[in-house]
Amino acid sequence: MIDKYWPDTASALADVSDGAVVGIGGFGNAGVPEDLIDALIASGARELTLVSNNAGNAEIGLAALLKTGRVARIVCSFPRQPDSWVFNDLYRQGRIELELCPQGTLAERLRAAGAGIGAFYTPTGYGTPLAQHKETREIGGRGQVLEYALPLDYALVKAERGDRWGNLVYRRLARNFGPVMATAARRTVASVSELVPLGTLDPEAIVSPGIYVDRLVVRGAAAPSAAESLAGALA
Template sequence: MLNKITKSATEAISNIHDGATILIGGFGLAGQPAELIDALIERNAKDLTIVNNNAGNGDTGLAALLKAGCVRKIICSFPRQHDSYIFDDLYRAGKIELEVVPQGTLAARIQAGGSGLGAIYTPTAYGTLLAEGKETRTIDGVNYVLEYPIKGDFALIKALKGDRWGNLIYNKAARNFGPIMAAASSHTIAQVSEVVELGALDPEHIVTPGIFVHEVVHIGAKA
């Protein structure tokens, strides 16, 4: 019987290795898989590359992962805000690498990774510092920058409901990057607020099919 339910966040995180690239869902705190991140901190994996929209808020969740010294590099679109002081301090001290990617390009590169595309052309950032050293091309009179896919060894995402096959639905804006990160990763771990029986999720409402999900952890917190 196919059953992707894992009994705890600690067990789900146990196979994440040093040096892994991890895609972490969330738009700020919305949809951030905080309990999976806490388990990753306990796991004490090192030299991680993290892909996320932000670079952490306050001193919890992703910010706590940075503070724990687990992260070598972060790829994100919005690294600085009023409460990103942990990232700010690490970056100024030269203790973390940063790759800034425009938000739409970040999503498109992750989608490319999940779709099996070799690369994409985007007009975003053409002629700016973010395009320095990258291949460019003019297509139908428009200037484009070549960008490569983003793929993850692991994805940590948060959903509202899931079943034992790994089918997921989300809570409104908490969906954000979750579906495309699940598709772009070799191993996706989803924390859910509720585990439901097979058939309880309307197939027309399932956003992430179970084929993209490898483990489901029931946390019980509001998504």
């Protein structure tokens, strides 16, 4: 019997190893799986490469993970926001490496990884510092930059509902990067607000089919709080 439900976030992320490439869904504060981030902090994994749209807000969620000092490198589109002081301080101190990637290019690199496409050309970034040290060519009279697929070891995504097969339905724009990250990862862990019986989800509404989801937890299941996770990480 296929059953991808896991009783808590801690067990679902206990096998994340040092050096893993972890994609975390979210756009600003929308769709960020904060419960999974707390569990990732508690796992103790270090030297992580983080793939996300932005670099966190204040000292919760992504910022709380960065504050532990366990992220060696981040690939994102918007590292600087008014309240992204955790990333800002780490970067200025040389304690984290940044790969800046335009938002559309980031999404396409993830999609390419899920589709088995090794690389692609895009006009985005051509003629700018983002194209330095990258292969370029002219296609159809337009300059293009070669970008490589971005496979993930783990994807942490937040959805609204799911079933035990791992089929996911998202809440409006909170889906953002979740679907492409799920396809790009070797192992996808999803946090849902509700676990529903098989057959409840309308097949036309399922955005991430269960074939792309490996583990599913229900938000509110036993897990360390953000404060407890961060305190333990900094101890």
